[in-house]
Each structure stands twice: as C-alpha cells, then as structure tokens.
Amino acid sequence: MATAACKGAAKRLLRCFCGCMEMTEDEVQRIYRLSTQATLIDRQATKLLRSYLQLKRSGDKSxxxxxxxxxxxxxxxxxxxxxxxxxxxxxxxxxxxxxxxxxxxxxxxxxxxxxxxxxxxxxxxxxxxxxxxxxxxxxxxxxxxxxxxxxxxxx
Incomplete structure (x- = not known):
C-alpha cells in the first residue's frame, strides 16, 4: 500500500553539514529563515548549527x-x-x-x-x-x- 508521501512527487533531501541527518529543502529553508533566538530554541536548528561549528573547528572550540x-x-x-x-x-x-x-x-x-x-x-x-x-x-x-x-x- 502506498503512503501519502510515496504518492506525491519525490522530495529532494539535503544532508546536514556532518552528514548525520537529512532534511527536506523546506526544512532547510525554514531553518535559514529563523532568527538567532529562534535558532537557539529550535532543536533541529541548534543541532545543525552545532554540526557546522564542529565541522569548522580547528583545535579548540570557537x-x-x-x-x-x-x-x-x-x-x-x-x-x-x-x-x-x-x-x-x-x-x-x-x-x-x-x-x-x-x-x-x-x-x-x-x-x-x-x-x-x-x-x-x-x-x-x-x-x-x-x-x-x-x-x-x-x-x-x-x-x-x-x-x-x-x-x-x-x-
């Protein structure tokens, strides 16, 4: 039996910076539009920010x-x-x-x-x-x- 997600057009998934999770383009756009405060409150956005900061780290934490x-x-x-x-x-x-x-x-x-x-x-x-x-x-x-x-x- 096909699910509702399978019936619609396939959605392109984008990888997190470290590759640990995939997000839809809509999710990434939503995170991009968040203010700094909203980013720090949103669990998924905070995880993405942390992933980016860890990836860019060279030595000690920034x-x-x-x-x-x-x-x-x-x-x-x-x-x-x-x-x-x-x-x-x-x-x-x-x-x-x-x-x-x-x-x-x-x-x-x-x-x-x-x-x-x-x-x-x-x-x-x-x-x-x-x-x-x-x-x-x-x-x-x-x-x-x-x-x-x-x-x-x-x-």
Whole structure:
C-alpha cells in the first residue's frame, strides 16, 4: 500500500553539514529563515548549527561554540526542579565551558543570595548575552551563508 508521501512527487533531501541527518529543502529553508533566538530554541536548528561549528573547528572550540554550550547549560539550569538554585560546582561547570569572567562574577553573587527568581533572571541574562555574541560572530554569519549555499547547490 502506498503512503501519502510515496504518492506525491519525490522530495529532494539535503544532508546536514556532518552528514548525520537529512532534511527536506523546506526544512532547510525554514531553518535559514529563523532568527538567532529562534535558532537557539529550535532543536533541529541548534543541532545543525552545532554540526557546522564542529565541522569548522580547528583545535579548540570557537567562541561561538563556547557561547552555544553556555547558552544550553544555562537553559538546563534554569529549568531544573530546584527552581534554578545553582551550586558553585555548577558555576564551575559553566566556567569550564568558557563563561566570561564578568558573567561568572555576576552569577556567583546571585548564587550566594540563594534567591531563586534572581538566579533564573541572571541565567536568562547570560543566555541573552550568549545569543548576542553568537549572532555577532563570524561563525554564525558563515553558518547562515553555508545554509544558503546548501539551498542553492542542493547538497
């Protein structure tokens, strides 16, 4: 029995940068049109961005990749059941990911207050700064260009 997908015209699939997944041209166009914020919220778009950053890495992680790691880790911490209360060990984990000193200092002060809502707001501010840094990076601009090239060349 033919499925609805088989009855329609065949859709061309485009490979992820590392080749780990295939996406339709429509999916790639959708990801291309996403804002930086929407990219960081969309699981598939984030996976594609990470794939691109890893592929282009030579040696240590780029700043954009470090900010992506920090962004995601802050998101994990902000949604924890313990209401965003962080330990100094979790702060150290963020620092190991590349958390800039001014953000570390601010977060450490907020952690010491133990106030859940202040910790969550600080994590959101850090995510906002990370998003801005990613958006301003040359790697992100190159990523958007690479997606456009995929669409033009259909590879």
């Amino acid at each position: 700043e954009a990749e470090q900010f992506l790691d920090i962004y995601e880790k802050c998101g994990e911490y902000a949604t924890q059941e313990n209401c965003g209360i962080l330990t100094l060990d979790e702060l150290d984990e963020l620092c190991d990911l590349g958390l800039p000193y001014h953000m570390e200092k601010e977060l450490k002060l907020v952690i010491q207050t133990g106030e859940c809502s202040n910790i969550e707001r600080c994590l959101l501010r850090i995510q906002g700064e990370c998003r801005n840094e990613i958006e301003a990076s040359q790697e992100y601009k190159d990523y958007k260009s690479a997606i456009l090239d995929k669409l033009r060349n259909k590879v």
